[in-house]
Amino acid sequence: MKRVLKNTTALLGSVLISACAVGPDFHRPDLPKDVNYQATPLAGTAGNAQSGTGVAQHFQSGVDIPGKWWEVFRNPQLNALVEQALANNQSMKAMQTGLKSAWEQRRIEGAGLYPTISASFNPTRNKTSRVYSPVPNNNTWLYNVHTAQLTIGYVPDLWGGTRRAIEAAGAQAEIQKFQLEATALTLISDLVSATIDEATLRAQIEATHDLIASQTSALKLITARQKFGDASEQDMVAQLASVAQLEATLPSLNLQLAQTRDQLAVLVGVAPNTPLPTFTLEQFTLPQTLPVSLPSDLLNQRPDIRAAQAQIQSASAQIGVAIANRLPNVQLSALPGQAVGTMSDFFKPGYGNWTIAATVMQPIFQGGSLLHAERQARDNLLQANETYKATVLSAIQDVADSLHALDFDADALMANESAYTATGKSLKIAQAQLRLGDVSELMVLQAQQSHAQARLAYVQAQGARFSDSVGLFQSLGGGWWNRNDLGMTPQAQKALGKSLLPW
Template structure:
C-alpha cells in the first residue's frame, strides 16, 4: 500500500517517490502506530512524490561509426572538441561567425526562449513556498445622530470614528504532500535545460550555415575566375580564327564555332554574378544585416582545414550533440508531467490566513486587545470528474511515449549524420583526386590541339572540343573541392561541434 511505502522510506536517508494506483480504494490498518499527521509528516520529510522517477532509456550505440573504410580504434578525442575558430582558420570567416553569434535573429530568439523558460521555472517553483503580503489601511467613519437609532451626545461624544489596521496575509499556501508542485518544478526545470540545449543547437547550426555559405561564395568566386580566364583564352582563339579566315585558311564555319565558344563563356558570367550576389544576401541575413557585399578572405583552394577528422567514441555523441540532449530534456519534462497528473487523484491541502491588528490609536495597534488573526485550512478531494483525471494521466503517458520516440529518433539521426559525413568526406576526396588528373589531362590535350591547329595538322573542331571539355572539367573540379570542404563542415556539425 502507498502509505506503507511512505513509512518505509521515511526511515531512509534517500528521497523516494510514493507510487500507487490512485483509482483503487485504499484501506488503512487500524493497528498501525502511525497517525494521519505522522504519515503526512513522513511524506513531507522524505519528499514523497507520486509518478515515475526519470531513468535514462537504454540505448544501443554502435562500436564505431560506419564509413567506407574501417575506422581506427575509437578514441576519446573528437573533431567536435575543437573550437570553431580552430577548425575554420580563415580570418574573414571568423569575423563573419563572430558577428552572426551576436546579431543573428534565430539565435537571439533562442536566447529569449531561454530567458522565458528560466522565468517560467521561477513562477512554477514559487508555488512551493508560502506567499505573504503586508497591508495597511486607515478608515474614517462619521455616524449620524439623527439616524434610525438616535445617538445622544453623552453616548457618542464625536460623530467621527477613525481606526487603522495592519495585516500580514498568508495567501493560499499548498502543502505539497504528494509532490504535485515538485513534479511541476521538475518539468519546468527540464524545459529550461531543453531551451538551453536548443540554443546551443542553434549556435551549432548557425556556425555551420555561415561557414557553408561563405565557402559556397568562395567557390562561386572561383568559378567566376575560371569563366573569365576561359573567356579570355577563347577570345584570343577567336582572333586567331578571324586572322586565318581573313587569309583564306579558316572557314566561316570555324569562325562561327569560335564565336559560339566565346558567347558560351560570356553567358556564364552573369549567371555566376547573380548567384554570388544572392549568396552574399544570404550571408547578410545570417549576420542580421541588410543585404550588402561580404568581405572575402582566403580563396577556396587556400582554405586550411584540419587534415585529420577523429570522430571520437559513438557513445559520447549522446552527450555532445545539443539536439539529442534537448530531446532528452523534453523526455524528462514529459515524465514529470505524469506525476503532476497522478497527484490530482489525492487530496489537495492548502492553508490561508492573516495576522494583524486594528486600533484607533497607532500606539496600541499591535497590543494584545487589538490583534486579529485567522487561519483557514482547506482540503479538496476530487469525488467525481467523469474520467477527466484518468484521461489526463493517459494523456501525459502518451506524451512521454512520444517524447521517448523523438529522443530515440534524435540519437539515430545523429549516428546517421556522422556516417553520411564520413562517407562524403572520403568519397569526395577520392573524386577530387581523379578530377584533378582529368583536368591536367584535358589542359594538355587543349594545348596540343591548338598547336596542331596552328600548324595546320588538325582541324579546329578538335581544339574547340578540348577547350569545351576543359572548361566543364574545371567547373566540376571547383564544385568537388567545395563539397570536400563542406564535408568537413557537415562532419563537425554532425559530431556536435561549434557551440562551445
C-alpha cells in the same frame, strides 16, 4: 502566537520531508545495441598531396570536438567573421532572451514551494444606527477601526506535484537551451559554408571567363577560316552556340555569388551593403585530421538529441503533475493581525487577533477532465520516446552521410585533379607542336577548352571537400560544450537555471 507558529512550521517541515513525488522518474533511453556509422572500420580518405585540397584526411575516433572548430581551416578572416556573427546575430540574441524567459518560468513554478504572505491595512470610519446599542467601551455612535493584518497561505507539496511542475519547466528550459545551441551550430556552419561557397563560386567564375576566352578565340579562328573556305558555316555556328552557352552560365554564377554575399551579411547581423572580407579557396587549409565521436557520445553532443531528451523529461514530469491533481490536497492559512480604534493603540496588548485554518480538498467529479489529462500526459511521454529514437537514428545517419561524402568526394577530387593535370600537359604539348607547325591553332584552342573545363570541375571538387569537413563537424554537434553560446556568464547561468530562491 509564537508557540503556534513554531509548531506549524515544524509540522510543515515534517510534511515536506515525508512527501513523495508521484509519477515516473526520468531515465534517458539508451542507445540501441550494435549501432555504428558504417559496417566497416573507419579509414582515411584518398589523397596524395602534401598540402592543399588534395591531402589525405585521417579520422581520430573518440576525440573531443573543439569549441572553435572552424579554426582548423586556418583562415583569420573567417575566424573574425564567426566571432562577429556570434556576437551580433539577431536570431542568436532572440534565442538567448527566450532561454532567460524559460528559466524564469521554472522559478515561477518554484514559488509554489514557499508560503505566500500578503499584508493589508484597512482604516474605516463607522456610524452605528440608533436602532442598535452604542459601541461597547465607547458609548458613541461614531467610531474608527484600523485593521492591520497578514494573510499567510501555504499548500504543502504532499504528492510532489509542484516539484514535478518545476521539473517540467526546467526540462522546457533545457529544450530552449539546446534549441539555442542548435541555432548557434547552424549559424556557424552556414557561415563557414557560405565563405567556402563564395570562394568556390569565385574560382568557377574565373575558370568560366578563361573558358569563354578560349572559346571566343576559337570562334574568331573558325570565322576567319570560314571566309577562306577552310571551315563550314555549320562549324562556325556550332562554335558560336558554344560561346553563347558559356556566357549564359555567368549570370547564374554571379547571382549565386551575390546571394551568398547577402547571406553572409545577414548571418553576421549586418545589412547587405556593409563591407565584408572576400574569400578565395587559397585562403583555406584542408584539415588533415578530423575527430569522429563515438555513437554513444552523440547522445550528449547533438543539440537535437539533448532537446529530445529534455522533451521526454518534461512529458514524464507532466504525468506526475496530472496524478497529483487527482489526489487530496491540503491548504494551510493563518490570519494574524490587529484591530484598534486609534493609531496609538497599535502594538498594545489585547488588540491582536488571529485565525489558523486547514482545508482538505479532494476532487470528486470534474467531468473526467483530470483522468483524461493523465492519459494525455502518458500518451505524450510515449510520443516523446518515439521522437527521441527517430532523432538518434537521424543523427547517426547525418554522421554516416558526412563520412561517406568525405570519402567519395576525396576520390572525386583525385579524379578531377588527374584530369586537370592531364589536360594541362596536353595543352603544353599542343602549344609546342604549334610552334613546330605540326598542329593547327584550332587544336591548341580545343586543348585550352578541355583544360579550362577540367579546371572548372576541379575547383568544384575542391570546394566540396571543404564543405564535407564542415558537415562532419556539424553532424557531431559542433563542440558547443566547449564554448559559451548562452550570452551570459556561468555564474548568471547557475543563478537562473539552478536556483529556486525567490530573490
